[in-house]
Amino acid sequence: MCPSQYSTPFSANPSVRLSGAVLWNVAEKMDPSWWGVLKHVCRDTNAAVHKLERRLKKRSVIPMKDICRSVELLGWARQQGCPWDERTAYFVAMYGDLPVLQWAKAHGCPWDSDVCMAAARRGWPEMLHWAHASGCPWDEDTCEAAAFGGHLHVLQWARAMGCPWDERTCSAAAGGGHLHILQWARAMGCPWEERTCARAAAAGHLEVLQWARAHGCPWDKWTCAQAAASGHIEVVAWARQQGCHWDQHTCAGAAEGGHLFALRWIRSQGCPWSEETCRAAAEGGSLETLQWARSEGCPWDSRTCTGAAARGHLGILQWALSMGCPWDEGTCEAAAAGGHLHVLQWARGQGCKWDEETCREAAEAGHLECLQWARGNGCPWDKSLCIECAYQNGHLHVCQWAVVQEP
The missing domain is CATH 1.25.40.20 (Ankyrin repeat-containing domain)
Known part of the structure; x- marks a missing residue:
């Protein structure tokens, strides 16, 4: 998966020189999300940002939601090595404007059905119209996203153009508390299932739940469970009065x-x-x-x-x-999987058992510090499996460390 934030490589202009004090003041007053841009102004700004990063222990990353807001910034990011794939198109659709998406597509950025889903979720009919007309695929996620976002006009247009839907459209409308959308969807023959009641209950939308039940929507034990998980006692009480199982x-x-x-x-x-x-x-x-x-x-x-x-x-x-x-061993495994080194260290200090799963969990989740500490303190591992799990989840830094270690 393409990450939502990317570091940018160094390619500074050596001809620009500013005093260290000025650069420090400029960098210190900037939002850290823009340090990645400042790094590329010149070598001196690059050094100033690196110094500030070390002092504040923050990395200079630029969130994709910021990169996608303008053609200029997205074009710059692409020149600096920003990934150019379907996830990029998704972020543009989710956070950018139509001209940015059009520019990205014109410059060869691939896309998939997530673009239509993002446009529907935002309630941007113009973006959805253009994407669909330009050959972007869509699926049931588009209708689900429009329903959850409360965008009836988008849902109606998508259906008129043949976009498929399924039970998730009704459950999304219920979860978002959009009774009018749920009513329209049902009137148009959209199917529903137990998740419609469960999601309405989870969000505390008692009116939606009551309407759904009055019109024959099925429910199960998860209606009470989801309502309880969110603290909606009144929903649990009503559901129980109506015979809902728990x-x-x-x-x-x-x-x-x-x-x-x-x-x-x-x-x-x-x-x-x-x-x-x-x-x-x-x-x-x-x-x-x-x-x-x-x-x-x-x-x-x-x-x-x-x-x-x-x-x-x-x-x-x-x-x-x-x-x-x-x-049992599950305690160390869970701590490693969550990256909670202090918990792992304390548990081992108290004699908690561990096994190869501790290292595998750390590697799979990308927690190199936990993996290094575990190995340094004698935890057994399956080296090949750890490398494979880390690689499959995109944790190349873990792979690089593990490959040079003893079996």
Whole structure:
């Protein structure tokens, strides 16, 4: 995948000379996202930016959303080695104007259906019209994006031109709270499914949920679970009154969202829970919720420690371990996958086990510092697998380090 930010190579003009003090003041007053441009003015500005980067510990990257806002800047970025692929076209469609997209296409930038999806999401009919007329493909994502963005006119035009849709159009409209779009889509024969109710519940759009149910939309346990995860007790209460099913995922959703009040109410109404509740509370970072759940007899297992480690919640991990919560190799794996070196170091210091999966997770996620520390402290690895996982996910810096290491 093409990253959303790119570093730019050095190609400065050596003929321009300014004093170091002036350059420092200029760079210091600029938004860091524009240091990448300043680097290319001359050698002195390049040196000034590098010095400022070291001092502030920030990299000079230019967000693609800024590059795509003008033909001049996009053209400059291309000259400096900015990737020229379908992701570039997507960013132009999402953040730029039609003239920028037209210029990019005229200069050979490839595109795919994500361009139409981005235009529909923004509600820009002119961009969508031109892209479609110019041969840009589209698919069901276009209608889904228009529905979620609340752009009925875009959705209507796309359908009139033959753009396909599916159940996601209705679920997107429900998730965005756009009842009028959901009503129009259904009137035009758009299919729906349980996700329509679940997404309406997740966003707290009770009116949309009520209309959907009144018109026969199916639902399942995820309606209650999604509402609880967002803390929408009133939605859960209404759904239960109407006979909607719930299970342990409802408690887990409330716990992961840190909605202790909701969790208490849900439990008071007899909702079941399981080890997933403690895992969710730990992963969500709510120690208060975890402590309450345990005080009420909620079971836990090693996934509680894994969940805390995955999100870097060292304090929760420490409390859980002090209260006798079991752990296993999954704790180190989760810490490495999340790039939480301090958690990994603490866990190992407390005797937590690890295996080859710790290194693989670090490599796959691109966390070189975690991988280096793990290997330096005796963690076993499958070198070939680590290199393969890192390469598949675009982490070339990990590959470069790993390839010269001992097996």
